[in-house]
Amino acid sequence: MTTAERPASPTQAHPETHARPDAILSAQARPAPSSAGLPERVGTVWMDGMFRSGSEAATSILTHSLHYGTAVFEGLRVYEGTCFASRPHYERLQASARALGYVVPADVDTLVAATDELIAANGIREGYVRAICWLGSDSLGLMAGDLTVHVAIAMWEWPQVHALDGEDAGIRLHLSQARRPDAHTLPPQAKAAGGYLIGTMAYHAAKRHGCDDAILLDQEGLLAESSSANLFLVRDGVLLTPIADRFLNGLTRQTVLHLAADLGVELYERRLGVEALASADEIFLAGTAVEILPVTAVDGTQLSVGPVTRRLRAAYAQCVRAGPAAVPPIGPPITPSMASPAQAS
Ligand SMILES: Cc1ncc(COP(=O)(O)O)c(C=O)c1O
Numbered sequence: 641m642t643t644a645e646r647p648a649s650p651t652q653a654h655p656e657t658h659a660r661p662d663a664i665l666s667a668q669a670r671p672a673p674s675s676a677g678l679p680e681r682v683g684t685v686w687m688d689g690m691f692r693s694g695s696e697a698a699t700s701i702l703t704h705s706l707h708y709g710t711a712v713f714e715g716l717r718v719y720e721g722t723c724f725a726s727r728p729h730y731e732r733l734q735a736s737a738r739a740l741g742y743v744v745p746a747d748v749d750t751l752v753a754a755t756d757e758l759i760a761a762n763g764i765r766e767g768y769v770r771a772i773c774w775l776g777s778d779s780l781g782l783m784a785g786d787l788t789v790h791v792a793i794a795m796w797e798w799p800q801v802h803a804l805d806g807e808d809a810g811i812r813l814h815l816s817q818a819r820r821p822d823a824h825t826l827p828p829q830a831k832a833a834g835g836y837l838i839g840t841m842a843y844h845a846a847k848r849h850g851c852d853d854a855i856l857l858d859q860e861g862l863l864a865e866s867s868s869a870n871l872f873l874v875r876d877g878v879l880l881t882p883i884a885d886r887f888l889n890g891l892t893r894q895t896v897l898h899l900a901a902d903l904g905v906e907l908y909e910r911r912l913g914v915e916a917l918a919s920a921d922e923i924f925l926a927g928t929a930v931e932i933l934p935v936t937a938v939d940g941t942q943l944s945v946g947p948v949t950r951r952l953r954a955a956y957a958q959c960v961r962a963g964p965a966a967v968p969p970i971g972p973p974i975t976p977s978m979a980s981p982a983q984a985s
Pocket of ligand 1: 715839865866867868869870888889890891892893926927928929
């Protein structure tokens with residue numbers, strides 16, 4: 641064994657580095673088994689224009705984006721062997737990279753085609769796709785201007801995030817005090833890896849409170865979204881959702897707004913204070929990974945899965961399986977004109 645391979649002795653290392661990762665995270669915050677051992681489960685991946693084995697595709701520990709959170713990424717879903725809305729997802733990936741000052745080294749057509757080829761190569765039917773673009777290991781200075789940009793796509797079978805027990809089941813949310821940063825600090829429409837620290841910490845805190853996810857606030861302390869999905873409330877049959885100019889205007893959120901309009905559901909995008917949670921009859925989350933996810937409790941307050949949630953959930957399930965022609969006009973640019981004139985909750 642060489643010196644470099646030898647494990648550090650207890651006196652050399654900080655005590656926490658001896659704790660197994662699963663001892664550092666609480667039992668409840670441990671990743672679900674579905675996300676364990678991913679490199680072995682992803683089969684073939686696409687990285688920098690080449691198809692490779694997932695267990696071999698790797699990056700250096702000196703990768704800039706690993707140290708400073710400068711990666712941008714997308715999560716997409718595959719239904720019955722077809723990727724839903726891959727084009728708007730990859731347009732957003734390009735926009736996220738531009739917002740951070742770099743360019744994805746593959747155009748949208750290339751990324752869409754690579755995704756389709758990977759779905760076929762891996763035989764994915766009901767799965768999740770993770771595309772990521774990151775800055776390489778040319779240097780570790782904060783200056784990111786001249787670094788090599790990499791891009792990769794991986795996917796695996798993942799039919800659902802939360803295995804809910806029946807149509808009346810939902811998840812429990814914890815109202816967090818965490819706030820999304822303002823647009824001067826982090827561009828809200830960029831899916832930048834660094835921004836996910838906020839959601840991850842809020843999520844872990846929610847787990848410690850016995851909940852499944854967190855509701856985060858915007859910079860004014862108003863309702864924003866969950867750790868990784870958008871928030872919808874229903875009051876007296878009317879659909880309400882916070883205006884998505886201070887956090888990610890999710891593609892699922894936009895799809896839900898189109899579906900709600902098609903179904904004749906009255907809907908408003910508004911600034912919503914935390915008190916709106918107490919007067920809501922129904923609450924659900926919307927995001928690519930979680931799809932339409934009913935909420936059956938916010939901390940101690942119980943809720944039922946109501947009729948608007950059920951209708952939208954069914955419409956969404958139909959839309960994502962109906963083929964490319966069914967994808968509503970979603971994606972950037974996002975303009976404030978989407979907001980209703982009535983801004984107050
Ligand atoms: C912070 C955050 N908000 C909202 C969403 C929902 O976005 P989408 O519906 O485009 O997946 C996501 C998921 O990507 C997210 O990470």
